[in-house]
Amino acid sequence: MRHLGDFDHFDTVLTAEATSALTRSAYRRDLLVLADLAGDADLATLETKTARGFVRMLVSRQLSARSIARMLSAWRTFYRVMMRDRAWPANPVATVRAPKLAKPLPAAFDVETVNQLIDDVEDDAVIDCRDRAILELLYSSGLRVAELASLPLAAIDFSTGFVRVLGKGDKIREVPVGASAIEAIRRWLLLRPQWAATGASTLFVSARGAPMTTRAVEYRLRHWQQKLALTERLYPHKLRHSVASHLLQRSHDLRAVQEFLGHANLTTTQVYTHLDFVHLQESYKLAHPRAHRAEVAPDVETAPPANDEHDIEADDKER
Numbered sequence: 100m101r102h103l104g105d106f107d108h109f110d111t112v113l114t115a116e117a118t119s120a121l122t123r124s125a126y127r128r129d130l131l132v133l134a135d136l137a138g139d140a141d142l143a144t145l146e147t148k149t150a151r152g153f154v155r156m157l158v159s160r161q162l163s164a165r166s167i168a169r170m171l172s173a174w175r176t177f178y179r180v181m182m183r184d185r186a187w188p189a190n191p192v193a194t195v196r197a198p199k200l201a202k203p204l205p206a207a208f209d210v211e212t213v214n215q216l217i218d219d220v221e222d223d224a225v226i227d228c229r230d231r232a233i234l235e236l237l238y239s240s241g242l243r244v245a246e247l248a249s250l251p252l253a254a255i256d257f258s259t260g261f262v263r264v265l266g267k268g269d270k271i272r273e274v275p276v277g278a279s280a281i282e283a284i285r286r287w288l289l290l291r292p293q294w295a296a297t298g299a300s301t302l303f304v305s306a307r308g309a310p311m312t313t314r315a316v317e318y319r320l321r322h323w324q325q326k327l328a329l330t331e332r333l334y335p336h337k338l339r340h341s342v343a344s345h346l347l348q349r350s351h352d353l354r355a356v357q358e359f360l361g362h363a364n365l366t367t368t369q370v371y372t373h374l375d376f377v378h379l380q381e382s383y384k385l386a387h388p389r390a391h392r393a394e395v396a397p398d399v400e401t402a403p404p405a406n407d408e409h410d411i412e413a414d415d416k417e418r
Contacts, residue, residue, distance in 0.1 A: 129173035145191045168197035205340035225290045232287035237338040239280035244313045244335035250302045266361040
């Protein structure tokens with residue numbers, strides 16, 4: 100195989116840079132793929148259009164976008180070393196891009212699951228009362244965990260039913276708080292003095308009286324996930340995803356949901372339209388009388404395909 104000496108030199112350079120053995124092994128595999136794609140061609144004079152063709156070949160082999168991106172990264176690094184140490188003329192993969200990574204849909208609970216899990220949280224003890232208020236507020240107002248943890252005691256206006264939130268980029272927004280969340284927060288405020296240290300200004304505090312950290316909130320949600328034997332993970336941002344998708348399913352007002360979540364760009368909010376479409380598909384399959392084709396076709400003769408020009412033209416108009 101051509102260029103094995105170049106590959107060995109590249110490995111020596113990586114070793115000198117204290118690159119891990121695992122990474123060097125992965126680079127080597129990626130370079131062997133490059134050599135296989137190139138065949139007898141000289142890698143030193145490879146053209147960019149040829150490298151783009153290699154990417155198309157990898158796609159046809161059903162490699163994931165992530166694997167192709169990793170492979171291209173290895174190839175670029177190899178060519179940079181070859182240009183520096185072996186005077187190769189150019190880096191043909193410098194401008195070659197992998198296919199776009201498919202963004203996973205945000206994980207969200209369905210409405211029934213959220214209602215059930217919040218209702219199942221007992222609020223007799225101080226810690227449980229606080230946790231219930233946290234869950235209610237996260238789902239009611241779609242707060243980020245950092246926003247909730249830093250929420251001042253006076254942030255909630257009980258007369259209007261709104262909470263004033265300091266979001267990303269120090270942007271302030273006001274979002275509604277539902278009746279259930281208001282009730283849970285009122286109960287928590289009656290017990291909060293048992294824990295809150297003197298001068299504690301945040302709405303939620305720990306048993307030691309200090310403001311809750313984001314990790315503490317996440318830990319408490321994991322506690323309830325285990326205690327309630329939930330089959331799905333429970334974490335703050337999942338409740339934010341849930342309320343966003345539920346609001347969009349009912350209102351179809353993308354701009355209002357954007358303002359509710361505090362997204363700077365509408366494109367960030369648009370990911371929830373995909374969740375809405377998934378919900379629509381599921382509802383359609385369950386509700387539409389002809390959503391599922393019959394397992395067994397009727398015992399009738401199938402008409403021969405039309406071969407008359409007039410019939411074909413009529414079929415096209417129907418489409």
